[in-house]
Amino acid sequence: MKEILKKYKFLVVVLILVVLVAIRFLLTDRFKQGAEKNAIPAFTHSNVMQSSNPKFMAATSLIVYIDSPKQRFSAHSNILAINSSDILTKSTLQAIKKSERAILVSDDPSLSARCWMLMAQKGVTNHFAYFTGDEEDFKYQFQPDTNSYH
Amino acid sequence: MNARQKISIILVATSLMLLFLPGIGEYSFQEKPGKMVQWINDDDSFVTVDEVAVLLNKDEPVFQLIDLRSEEAFKLFNIPGSINIPFQQFFEKQPETWLYNHEIQYIFYGNGDVNSNYALVLARGLGYENCFVMKGGLNEWFNTVMNSKFSGERITPRENALFENRLKARQYFTAINSLPDSLKIKFAESKRQAARSLDGGCN
Numbered sequence: 001m002k003e004i005l006k007k008y009k010f011l012v013v014v015l016i017l018v019v020l021v022a023i024r025f026l027l028t029d030r031f032k033q034g035a036e037k038n039a040i041p042a043f044t045h046s047n048v049m050q051s052s053n054p055k056f057m058a059a060t061s062l063i064v065y066i067d068s069p070k071q072r073f074s075a076h077s078n079i080l081a082i083n084s085s086d087i088l089t090k091s092t093l094q095a096i097k098k099s100e101r102a103i104l105v106s107d108d109p110s111l112s113a114r115c116w117m118l119m120a121q122k123g124v125t126n127h128f129a130y131f132t133g134d135e136e137d138f139k140y141q142f143q144p145d146t147n148s149y150h
Numbered sequence: 151m152n153a154r155q156k157i158s159i160i161l162v163a164t165s166l167m168l169l170f171l172p173g174i175g176e177y178s179f180q181e182k183p184g185k186m187v188q189w190i191n192d193d194d195s196f197v198t199v200d201e202v203a204v205l206l207n208k209d210e211p212v213f214q215l216i217d218l219r220s221e222e223a224f225k226l227f228n229i230p231g232s233i234n235i236p237f238q239q240f241f242e243k244q245p246e247t248w249l250y251n252h253e254i255q256y257i258f259y260g261n262g263d264v265n266s267n268y269a270l271v272l273a274r275g276l277g278y279e280n281c282f283v284m285k286g287g288l289n290e291w292f293n294t295v296m297n298s299k300f301s302g303e304r305i306t307p308r309e310n311a312l313f314e315n316r317l318k319a320r321q322y323f324t325a326i327n328s329l330p331d332s333l334k335i336k337f338a339e340s341k342r343q344a345a346r347s348l349d350g351g352c353n
Contacts, residue, residue, distance in 0.1 A: 118186055
């Protein structure tokens with residue numbers, strides 16, 4: 001045994017390294033590397049899906065209701081209802097990966113945004129967030145007081 | 151095993167390691183998914199506009215507001231004391247250079263709730279736990295603070311305190327955003343000096 005170890009010690013070291021790397025690679029309880037790259041659809045808004053989009057109601061889309069939203073798309077045949085605490089469970093991720101695209105629907109834009117980003121960082125790439133599209137529009141007008149510095 | 155074989159094996163092993171290690175200079179989430187999911191629906195990660203108004207009126211260095219809107223929108227008006235990190239430039243601006251102080255609260259805001267919550271997940275995932283979101287963004291700030299009105303005959307002490315807080319924050323917001331850029335810093339400094347002298351400090 002000693003003789004073998006001495007003769008192939010480099011091979012043993014390589015084997016250990018490979019095993020360590022494989023363990024790290026196969027660990028599921030971690031986020032995907034490259035947070036910036038994972039977040040690109042949020043920066044470009046290409047992760048937003050509106051109900052007027054034909055892809056939204058397509059049979060290949062999976063509608064994911066998060067925390068029982070009021071707005072329902074009952075005409076859709078492919079629906080998954082989950083709690084926000086279950087967004088990263090194995091079954092949820094598997095269901096999303098199986099579908100062509102998944103659309104996250106919730107009543108709270110904050111929750112949809114958080115869920116979308118967490119899934120993106122977990123390595124999901126075929127998911128969208130259902131927004132009306134005007135969430136980040138400024139809805140008021142600021143009137144400066146031009147007398148304040150005279 | 152000859153030297154050439156040994157070197158080859160070392161090179162192959164190193165390549166394998168590099169293949170799976172995070173890229174140099176690449177940001178990656180530090181937190182575990184389980185921990186991140188725990189606070190996803192947690193109200194403690196939100197700060198209300200009234201709480202921001204209190205912080206603004208007190209003007210103590212315990213918080214930093216981060217405006218995630220575009221540079222142009224920021225120049226038109228912003229909540230006094232904010233710094234501008236356009237959401238699209240979150241990583242370009244290197245989070246470690248503007249989220250470096252672990253002693254204070256960083257409060258993100260945009261016009262609504264979407265970009266600020268994306269940014270919050272990114273910041274917390276990178277390990278900056280002292281980050282929060284101003285719930286409702288600037289739309290809620292205008293709705294609650296800038297457009298606050300009291301209509302009624304009687305006012306309770308609690309309502310009065312709330313109204314006073316909003317009024318002070320509104321006056322400060324309007325005054326500083328009505329000034330030319332060259333006078334904004336002087337105005338903020340004079341406000342601090344006035345507050346110090348009211349507290350019995352030195353000018």
